[in-house]
Amino acid sequence: MRTSSSFAGVVVSAWLALAGGDVALADPGAATVVAIDGRDVYVDLGARDGVGAGATLELLHEVVARDPRTHATLRDHFALGTLAVVKAGDAICVARADAELARRVLVGDRVRRVSPAHVYADPWAEQVARSTAAGGPPVDPSAPEPDHGALAEAAWRDTLGLAPEARIARWQALLAADPRTPYAAAIGAEIASLHGQRRDRDAAIAKAQSTRDDDRDPRIARLAAELGVARWSLVGAAIARAAPGAPLELAFVASQPIARGWLYARSRGEAGYHRVELRRDGDAYLRATIDAALVRAPAVEWYVEAAAPGARGATPVLGSQAAPNAIAVERPVVEAPIAAGRSHVDLSLEYVDFDGKRSAGFDHYTQAEADFGYRFLAPIYQVRLGFGTLSGIGGPKAVIDAAPTTCIDGAGVDRCRRVDFTYVYSELELRVRPNVALLVRPQAGLVATDTRANTDNGRCRGSDLDGCQFATGIGGRVRLRLGDEVGTNLVIGAAFTRGVGTMLEAAYHWRPAPVVPVQISVQVTDQPVPEDAGVRLIGDVGLRELAWVYPSLRLSYQARDLKHTGVSGGLALNFDW
Amino acid sequence: MKPIVVLVAGALASVVVGRGVAAAAIVHVPPADAPLGAAVELVVDAPAETPTLVAHVRTTGMREFRAIELVRRDDGRWLTVVTVAMPGLDYYLAAGGEPVFATPAWPHTLVAREDAETLRRGRDDVRSARRRSRIHTAGEYVDYGYHTDASGARIADRYYRIDADFSYRLWAYPLEEIRVGYTRLLGDARMAECPGGTSCSEVGFKVAGWFELGLAAVEGVHLDARGMVMATAAGFAVGGRAEARLGTLDASHVAVGVESLADVGTAGYFRLGWGTVARTPMAATVEVTNLPSSTRPTGVRFFYDLGRELGGGVRASVRVGYAARTQEVAGIAGGAGLTVDF
Numbered sequence: 001m002r003t004s005s006s007f008a009g010v011v012v013s014a015w016l017a018l019a020g021g022d023v024a025l026a027d028p029g030a031a032t033v034v035a036i037d038g039r040d041v042y043v044d045l046g047a048r049d050g051v052g053a054g055a056t057l058e059l060l061h062e063v064v065a066r067d068p069r070t071h072a073t074l075r076d077h078f079a080l081g082t083l084a085v086v087k088a089g090d091a092i093c094v095a096r097a098d099a100e101l102a103r104r105v106l107v108g109d110r111v112r113r114v115s116p117a118h119v120y121a122d123p124w125a126e127q128v129a130r131s132t133a134a135g136g137p138p139v140d141p142s143a144p145e146p147d148h149g150a151l152a153e154a155a156w157r158d159t160l161g162l163a164p165e166a167r168i169a170r171w172q173a174l175l176a177a178d179p180r181t182p183y184a185a186a187i188g189a190e191i192a193s194l195h196g197q198r199r200d201r202d203a204a205i206a207k208a209q210s211t212r213d214d215d216r217d218p219r220i221a222r223l224a225a226e227l228g229v230a231r232w233s234l235v236g237a238a239i240a241r242a243a244p245g246a247p248l249e250l251a252f253v254a255s256q257p258i259a260r261g262w263l264y265a266r267s268r269g270e271a272g273y274h275r276v277e278l279r280r281d282g283d284a285y286l287r288a289t290i291d292a293a294l295v296r297a298p299a300v301e302w303y304v305e306a307a308a309p310g311a312r313g314a315t316p317v318l319g320s321q322a323a324p325n326a327i328a329v330e331r332p333v334v335e336a337p338i339a340a341g342r343s344h345v346d347l348s349l350e351y352v353d354f355d356g357k358r359s360a361g362f363d364h365y366t367q368a369e370a371d372f373g374y375r376f377l378a379p380i381y382q383v384r385l386g387f388g389t390l391s392g393i394g395g396p397k398a399v400i401d402a403a404p405t406t407c408i409d410g411a412g413v414d415r416c417r418r419v420d421f422t423y424v425y426s427e428l429e430l431r432v433r434p435n436v437a438l439l440v441r442p443q444a445g446l447v448a449t450d451t452r453a454n455t456d457n458g459r460c461r462g463s464d465l466d467g468c469q470f471a472t473g474i475g476g477r478v479r480l481r482l483g484d485e486v487g488t489n490l491v492i493g494a495a496f497t498r499g500v501g502t503m504l505e506a507a508y509h510w511r512p513a514p515v516v517p518v519q520i521s522v523q524v525t526d527q528p529v530p531e532d533a534g535v536r537l538i539g540d541v542g543l544r545e546l547a548w549v550y551p552s553l554r555l556s557y558q559a560r561d562l563k564h565t566g567v568s569g570g571l572a573l574n575f576d577w
Numbered sequence: 578m579k580p581i582v583v584l585v586a587g588a589l590a591s592v593v594v595g596r597g598v599a600a601a602a603i604v605h606v607p608p609a610d611a612p613l614g615a616a617v618e619l620v621v622d623a624p625a626e627t628p629t630l631v632a633h634v635r636t637t638g639m640r641e642f643r644a645i646e647l648v649r650r651d652d653g654r655w656l657t658v659v660t661v662a663m664p665g666l667d668y669y670l671a672a673g674g675e676p677v678f679a680t681p682a683w684p685h686t687l688v689a690r691e692d693a694e695t696l697r698r699g700r701d702d703v704r705s706a707r708r709r710s711r712i713h714t715a716g717e718y719v720d721y722g723y724h725t726d727a728s729g730a731r732i733a734d735r736y737y738r739i740d741a742d743f744s745y746r747l748w749a750y751p752l753e754e755i756r757v758g759y760t761r762l763l764g765d766a767r768m769a770e771c772p773g774g775t776s777c778s779e780v781g782f783k784v785a786g787w788f789e790l791g792l793a794a795v796e797g798v799h800l801d802a803r804g805m806v807m808a809t810a811a812g813f814a815v816g817g818r819a820e821a822r823l824g825t826l827d828a829s830h831v832a833v834g835v836e837s838l839a840d841v842g843t844a845g846y847f848r849l850g851w852g853t854v855a856r857t858p859m860a861a862t863v864e865v866t867n868l869p870s871s872t873r874p875t876g877v878r879f880f881y882d883l884g885r886e887l888g889g890g891v892r893a894s895v896r897v898g899y900a901a902r903t904q905e906v907a908g909i910a911g912g913a914g915l916t917v918d919f
Contacts, residue, residue: 260626264649271618272648272656275629305625314625321651397812398773488745490755490788506788508757510745512710512919520743520757522786524806524813533813535806537759537786557759559784559808562777 031057031111032200034092037310039102041083043111044200046091048192050117055085057095060110077110091196119185148181164194241328244297248290248327252278252304252318261306262314263288264321268299273321278304297331342375343577344384350570352392352527354534354560355400359457362400362407362416363564365392365528373427381437382429388445390421390500391457392528397560407453414453419528420460421447421473421500439479439493447473447499473497479505487511501527507538517542517552534560540572548577603627605670605678611661611687613695621647621655621670621678628673632657637665637686661689697796698748704825708890708918709746713758715739715894717912719868721876721902734906736764736781736869744791753799754791760805761785762841764869772811781841781869782807785816798823807838814839828852842868856886862898876902880910890918 031049035042041059045051060077083095097105155174159167171187171194181187242248250263264273274294278286294300303319319325347370354363371386395416399409407416423445430438448460452467460468475497483489491507507521523536535558542552552572559565604622611617619632633642647655659666665688669679679685691699721734742758762781771777785807792800803818816838824830829851837843844866852858864878880898887893894914901907 262625266648270648271658272650274646274648307626312626321649488747506757508743508745508755508788510710518743522757522788522806535784535786535808535813537784557784559782561808561812562763562779562782562810564808565783 031113033059033105033107033109033111034200034203036102036105036107039097039099040086041095041097041102041105043083043085043093043095044091044196045093045111045113046089046192046196048090049113049189049196050119051085051093051113052088052118053085054115055088055093055113055118056115057083057085057111058114059083059097059101059105060112080104080109082114083111091192091199146178148178148183151178152181152183152187164198168194168198239327241330242295242300244295244329244332245292246295247292248295248300250288250290250302251281252286254286254306258286258306259309259311260314261286261304261317263290263302263304264324265290265294265300265302267294267296268301268326270294273301273303273324278306295327295329297329299326299328301326339375341576342377343575344373344375344382345575346371346373346386346572347574348554348570348572350554350556351568352536352556352558353566353568354394354397354558355404355564356566357404361404361566363394363397363560364566364568365390365394365419367391371425371427380428381431382427384427384429384441386425386427388423388425388443390423390528391419393418393457394527394529394531397532397534397564401561401563416453417529418450418455418457418459419447419500420450420458421445421497421528423473423475423497425477427477435483435489437481437485439477439481441477441479441495443475443477443497445473445497447471447497449499471499473499475500477503483509486517499530501525501530502533503527515544517544517550523558532560534558534564542572542574549573549575603630603670603672603677607685608687611666611689613661613663613689613691615661616658617661617666617687618656618658619647619668619670620650622653623655623672624653625649627655628675630655630677631671632659632668633671633681633684634659634666634668635684636662637667639667642667642669642681642684661687663689663691665689694750697750700796701746701748701753704827705746705918706890709748711744711746711916711918712742713744713914713916714741715912715914717896717910719878719898719900719910720908721900721906722908724902724906732767733765734873734902735908736762738762742787742789744789751792751794752790753793756789756791756801756803758787758789759785760787760807762838762869766810766870770810770870770872777810780810782809782814782838784808785838787816787818789818797825799826801834803836805838807841809838809840811840814841816841824850825852826850827858838868840871842866842871842873844868850882858882858884858886858892874902876900876906878910884914884916892916892918 031043031045033041034044043057045057051057059080059082061080081098081101083097083101085093085095087094095111151174155170159170168191171191174181175184175187239248252261261278263276263278265276266273274291276288276290278288281287290300290302301324303321303324304317305314306317307314349366349368351366352364353361355361358364367388367390369386369388371384373382373384375382393416395407396409399415400407403409407414409415423443425441425443427439427441430440432438447470449469449471450460450467451469452459455467460470475495477493477495479491479493481489481491488510489508491505491509493505493507495503495505503523503525505521505523507519509517509519511517517540519538519540521536521538521540523538524533525536526533536556537558538554538556540552540554542550544550552574554570554572556568556570557565558568602623605620608617608619621630623630630647632645632647634645635642645657645659647657650656659668665686667684667686669681669684670677716737716739718737719735723731724734725731739761740758742756744754744756746754761783762785763779763783764781766777766780768776770780785805787803787805789801789803792802799820799822801818801820801822805816805818807814807816816836818834818836820832820834822830822832826832830849832848832850833846834848835843835845844864846862846864846866848860848862850858850860860882862878862880862882864880865875866878867873867875878898878900880896882894882896884892884894892915894916896910896912896914898910899907900910
């Protein structure tokens with residue numbers, strides 16, 4: 001009996017080896033090439049089959065032959081070459097073929113292990129097994145030793161002709177019934193082999209049912225998953241800040257080949273990312289350039305996606321669309337060059353006569369202004385600096401009308417006075433909206449008032465200062481312009497200067513012809529001295545034949561009452577460049 | 578150029594296999610609506626690895642296409658933003674140089690849809706014969722006849738008025754039009770109307786300047802509002818005028834209005850205008866007024882305006898009317914006007 005058992009054990013061992021325990025020697029068809037990627041060959045052998053990194057596999061091609069005597073079909077195999085396993089999972093490994101062999105290998109080719117089998121233990125599985133064994137039914141040490149060989153032979157015969165699932169169940173039942181069998185390792189390998197065959201069968205069925213001729217990648221993905229490969233891990237450094245308006249070249253080093261890669265970049269706030277394909281530079285470098293137009297403040301955002309060789313989908317490998325890398329971009333520190341059409345000079349001279357008697361009258365003034373303006377556009381649209389003088393005479397219109405040659409009232413007092421106002425101003429133009437501008441002009445100057453009667457104009461500017469009063473004339477002017485600055489617009493404003501008077505104005509500007517700017521204004525003012533208000537109707541007409549200069553003519557008609565009216569005019573010269 | 582070196586440390590074998598990428602599905606649904614001047618997004622559903630997507634666009638009627646590369650919005654969508662001008666936008670999409678939506682020979686056309694304001698502006702443009710500026714002058718003489726005072730003296734009750742204005746049709750609704758003008762109104766004075774008890778011969782004003790806004794929140798319903806400043810016999814004064822109008826001023830319309838000129842007086846009127854005769858607009862107006870002085874009794878006026886289009890945007894008009902202040906004081910009125918549109 002003892003001898004019989006020993007013999008049976010040897011036989012079962014051989015059968016198990018034939019069944020899959022030693023595929024390379026007994027059944028070369030038990031291992032198969034399941035996928036090929038260049039020189040990498042995927043084989044359904046793994047640690048459970050005693051295959052790990054460093055193992056050697058032999059690649060076989062199948063030959064179908066027919067016996068001419070019996071007409072029986074025979075399947076034989078012959079060796080093509082050897083493969084070196086570079087990585088292995090439980091049931092799948094990747095083997096590297098040389099260039100020559102790689103050109104001849106096909107999916108479905110048989111493979112057998114030629115290097116010795118190794119045991120690759122899963123520490124966690126061993127721990128589970130130990131705990132299971134510890135918790136199992138107690139073993140009676142006095143019980144007779146079962147005939148392990150007979151049990152194994154019976155199980156083997158039971159499995160013949162069955163599907164892999166039934167075979168697995170039968171072998172698992174044997175392990176449960178005879179936990180001390182010496183063939184446990186071989187049986188475990190057989191079970192693993194059956195699992196692999198079942199997966200292959202399922203994959204083949206899925207492949208057969210698929211209508212896609214490119215249905216290879218999902219399988220590769222699954223195989224990769226079986227190998228337990230992690231997603232690409234990234235190590236990188238990024239630019240913290242960059243100068244605006246300069247292209248940014250990015251370079252990448254890939255430790256593994258990639259098929260294609262794309263750099264996505266955008267200026268922060270843009271609707272989407274611009275795509276730039278990475279270009280190869282040598283064996284391992286990839287480069288891409290972020291266009292200079294995208295490099296502007298406050299930041300440029302970017303990420304990289306790459307596709308593995310043969311893979312259809314690209315995956316983020318450095319940043320992502322939701323969490324891009326950012327390079328802060330400096331704000332331009334160089335002042336923009338002087339732009340055309342931003343500079344403006346106004347020179348104007350105007351004579352205003354309210355009583356129509358010109359120099360013989362007592363209600364008129366002359367005003368001259370010169371200013372320079374530059375349009376910065378932002379944050380202040382325009383700044384204007386100017387100088388002006390206002391010189392004239394004025395008084396109560398009732399007295400002037402009653403004594404048009406003397407301006408002396410009933411009490412014998414000269415009620416008219418001459419005023420000289422010399423002032424400077426600066427005007428800021430702010431754009432509330434594209435067609436709405438607010439112009440604020442503070443101004444300050446010297447007001448000289450001549451209180452003596454019948455004196456010459458400008459006496460207080462000379463050496464005879466008797467009767468001259470001097471004061472600081474502080475004032476300002478605020479205007480609101482609606483419409484285009486050089487086209488059609490309406491301006492509403494108010495101005496006040498202490499000692500000189502107040503002015504309210506509304507002006508409408510348009511260009512009835514491209515070279516003819518026209519402005520009609522209505523003013524209410526008590527200038528040159530704060531007495532009675534009058535109404536002025538003013539028309540300005542320019543002629544803009546040249547782009548950089550145009551003259552304009554002003555005519556005005558004004559009145560303080562029905563009798564107190566006058567016609568006046570002025571000239572202006574405007575420069576634009 | 579500032580290089581960045583990044584180490585892409587990929588674990589082995591996560592990447593594998595695959596012999597060529599099948600043509601990816603590229604789907605584009607053209608925008609259903611393309612408002613004129615508005616930014617329109619052209620969105621394409623395509624995978625990340627799709628060849629370069631380019632929109633080739635041109636304004637309908639032009640020859641050359643302009644290429645705009647689409648940018649990636651999210652995983653599966655690419656877009657570009659275009660502005661649609663009149664009359665529309667032709668475009669086709671290409672991936673990797675190959676048309677994937679429409680073709681250069683048969684581009685897809687987005688017809689520009691004008692918004693309501695643009696359409697209204699177009700109608701106003703037609704009404705005005707594409708002339709947006711107007712110069713208008715008018716003179717009127719109103720004679721109520723003679724009034725006999727307590728001493729038996731005959732005192733004239735008459736005045737004349739001159740208006741000159743310029744208007745520009747902005748069509749920036751509700752602001753349709755802006756107008757600036759000058760008015761002169763002088764009449765024979767009575768002793769009681771002279772300020773300060775002094776003698777005077779005239780009432781009214783020589784200088785009045787004004788601005789008027791033509792508002793129309795709803796097409797065809799107009800409100801003209803005018804602010805005036807003037808130098809009357811009493812000095813500086815402020816006045817105003819408002820007119821509500823249904824219909825077009827130069828065609829059939831009804832209007833009601835009021836004008837107040839400080840111590841010069843006030844007038845209220847109702848006008849019916851019609852443009853039933855080609856190139857000959859007409860209007861009839863009834864007015865209740867105490868011009869040229871607010872101290873005078875209220876009178877009524879009826880006058881008829883007849884215009885004639887002379888061509889080139891020029892229109893001449895005449896006015897005839899009858900004015901009565903009391904049973905004893907009544908007379909005729911007449912005037913003329915000239916309007917130039919350009």
